[in-house]
Amino acid sequence: MSRSIDLLRQLVAFDTTSRESNLALIDFVEHYLASHGVKAQRVYNGDRSKANLFATLGPDDRPGIVLSGHTDVVPVDGQPWTLPPFELSERDGKLYGRGTADMKGYIACVLALVPELLAMPLRLPVHIALSYDEEVGCLGVRTLLAALEARPIKPMLCIIGEPTELAPVLGHKGKLAMRCDVQGHACHSAYAPQGVNAIEYAAELIAELGRIGTDLSAEPYRDARFDPPYTTVQTGLISGGEALNIVPADCRFDFEVRALPAHDPRQVALALQAYAREQVLPRMRAVGGESGIRFTELSAYPGLATDARSQAAELIAQFCGSTEFGTVAFGTEGGLFDAAGIPTVVCGPGSMDQGHKPDEFVAMEQLAGCERMLRRVLEFARIG
Numbered sequence: 001m002s003r004s005i006d007l008l009r010q011l012v013a014f015d016t017t018s019r020e021s022n023l024a025l026i027d028f029v030e031h032y033l034a035s036h037g038v039k040a041q042r043v044y045n046g047d048r049s050k051a052n053l054f055a056t057l058g059p060d061d062r063p064g065i066v067l068s069g070h071t072d073v074v075p076v077d078g079q080p081w082t083l084p085p086f087e088l089s090e091r092d093g094k095l096y097g098r099g100t101a102d103m104k105g106y107i108a109c110v111l112a113l114v115p116e117l118l119a120m121p122l123r124l125p126v127h128i129a130l131s132y133d134e135e136v137g138c139l140g141v142r143t144l145l146a147a148l149e150a151r152p153i154k155p156m157l158c159i160i161g162e163p164t165e166l167a168p169v170l171g172h173k174g175k176l177a178m179r180c181d182v183q184g185h186a187c188h189s190a191y192a193p194q195g196v197n198a199i200e201y202a203a204e205l206i207a208e209l210g211r212i213g214t215d216l217s218a219e220p221y222r223d224a225r226f227d228p229p230y231t232t233v234q235t236g237l238i239s240g241g242e243a244l245n246i247v248p249a250d251c252r253f254d255f256e257v258r259a260l261p262a263h264d265p266r267q268v269a270l271a272l273q274a275y276a277r278e279q280v281l282p283r284m285r286a287v288g289g290e291s292g293i294r295f296t297e298l299s300a301y302p303g304l305a306t307d308a309r310s311q312a313a314e315l316i317a318q319f320c321g322s323t324e325f326g327t328v329a330f331g332t333e334g335g336l337f338d339a340a341g342i343p344t345v346v347c348g349p350g351s352m353d354q355g356h357k358p359d360e361f362v363a364m365e366q367l368a369g370c371e372r373m374l375r376r377v378l379e380f381a382r383i384g
Contacts, residue, residue, distance in 0.1 A: 003115075004367050005095065007032075008108035009088040012097035018072040018136045021049045025071050029053055029111065029130065036114050040128075043147045045140065050132040052144035057114065058122030058381060065315075065377055066127040066158040066342065068333065069107040070134030070141070073099040079358035094361040101350030105362040106161030109349065109370040116378060123384030126377065127155060134333055137177065137299025141333045145340045157312050158337045159319075159377070161348030163355055163362070164328060166369045168316040169346040171225060171327040174303030174335055176257045176265035179296045180205060180272075182240075185288030186249035195247030196288040199240045201280055202251040205293075206235050208275050209255055212268055223260050225327050231259040233268055254298065258331075261303030269295065302335035304344060312343035319376045320347060328352070347373070 014025040030040050033055050040055040058064065076085040076098055083089045085098040095105070110128055117126055132140035162169075182205070184196030213233030215221075222229045233255065240251030257265035276293045284291035306312050308325050317323045330352055334344040349366035 001364065001368055001371065003112040004108045004371060005088075005364075007111050008095060008100065008105055008367075011104040011108055012088045012099055013086055015086050016072050016099070017075050018133055019075070022071045022132045023049070023051060026051050026053050026130070032111060033114065036118055038114065038118070041147070043144045045132065045143065050140060052132060052140055053128070053130040054144060054148070055128045056125050057117045057128070058125040060125055061153065062124060063153055063156040064125030064127055065381060066129050066155045066337070067110045067161065067374070067377070068129040068131070068158055068337065069103050069110065069161045070131045070333065071107070072132055072135050073102065073104075074135050074356045076358070081358045083359055093364050095364060095367070096359055096361045098360055100362040101163045101360055102352065102355035103161055103163060103348060103350075105350055105367055106348040106370060109367060109374055110161070112371070113374050113378060116375070117381075120382050122381045124381040126381050129158075131333060138301040138331070138333050138336055139299070141336055145336060149340065155342050157315050158334070158342045158344040159316065160332050160334045160337070160344060160346045161370075162328070162330070162332050162346050163348050163350035163352050164326070164346055165351050166320060166347060166349055166366065166373060168313070168320045168322055168325050169328050170304070170306040170308060170313055170325045171261060172304045172331055172334065172346065173226065173231070173258045173260060173329065174265055174301060175331045176259070176269060176300045177254065177298040178256070178269050179252065179254050179298055181294045181296070182251045183290070183292040183294075184247070184249050184251070184284065185291060187247045189245045189247055192247050194287070196249075196284050196291045198248045198251035201284055202238065202240065202253055204280060205272060205276060206238075206253060206255075209233050209235060209268075209272060212271055216263075216268075221260075221263070223262070226260060227329055231257065231263045231265070231268075233257050258329075259303060261305035261335075265300070301331055301333070302339055304332065304334040304338055304346070306338065306343060306345055310343060312345055315380070316345040316347055318380070319373050
């Protein structure tokens with residue numbers, strides 16, 4: 001495991017918090033691959049401050065397997081770390097550092113496998129895909145998938161290495177994040193009926209969101225494979241008002257929908273927009289004609305629901321040595337790969353119980369298990 005741990009140490013040292021560029025890490029991985037004779041393709045974002053990376057080992061004229069991970073991590077600001085977040089620390093069989101679990105541990109194991117992949121002829125290609133900005137709405141991988149769309153041959157499987165403790169996961173929920181801006185009419189609070197209180201009308205919309213969420217939790221809409229077993233709706237941020245003696249003219253709130261794969265989260269947004277248009281806005285404009293309600297989509301990604309009888313499920317069961325297929329509550333880039341016609345599963349070292357938290361860690365035994373899984377991928381690619 002020394003190669004994986006050494007690579008993880010170098011990967012953790014790059015501060016790839018989503019607000020930062022990931023190009024230094026991409027440079028490192030590209031040079032590492034080039035040192036082994038592997039060419040990689042970059043796919044940049046609009047201002048070229050970030051990039052995806054895609055590399056192929058083996059033949060490129062037949063379907064293969066994608067080993068995919070995101071390079072960005074969540075912030076450490078305000079978290080009570082007892083160890084330096086951007087240095088790898090080892091203690092009691094655990095490796096600490098931001099991204100060790102989510103998900104640089106997996107990336108390190110994939111990169112450590114490169115010499116072995118090159119040491120034997122491969123009948124099927126193994127692709128390495130690294131993305132940016134997964135943590136802020138699975139943004140970066142979209143440009144990568146668009147670039148891959150032109151390729152005539154699609155991979156037979158993508159393994160997203162998010163932390164699942166190496167359990168094979170076939171499904172996760174989709175997500176829609178929305179912002180609602182409510183514009184009212186300000187006045188002195190002594191004459192409150194002459195104003196349009198943006199906070200109060202926003203509260204009415206938030207209450208309607210709660211009713212929609214309650215309806216979606218009813219038995220007919222449930223799927224016992226997920227926890228919680230229904231589509232959830234929640235408001236996470238709100239701001240508005242200037243002073244207690246001023247009827248607030250503006251209020252903004254952000255909400256999200258985490259939808260079962262069979263449900264379209266945009267239906268929730270459409271229902272709220274209809275309620276706003278038909279029930280709320282007329283009352284607001286009856287007092288202040290300039291009043292308005294505006295909705296903006298912040299981010300969205302689809303859910304994943306790979307069939308347990310599919311070849312993708314059969315392959316990950318073979319690689320993991322388990323047919324105990326599960327689901328996860330968090331989202332991944334898997335739904336986007338699947339929507340692009342690439343069958344996808346989720347399986348990687350570590351646990352999301354440690355991800356996004358202070359003193360994030362991955363157990364060394366999990367990295368060892370990941371290496372064993374990836375060697376089964378290698379053997380499959382070798383014999384075809």
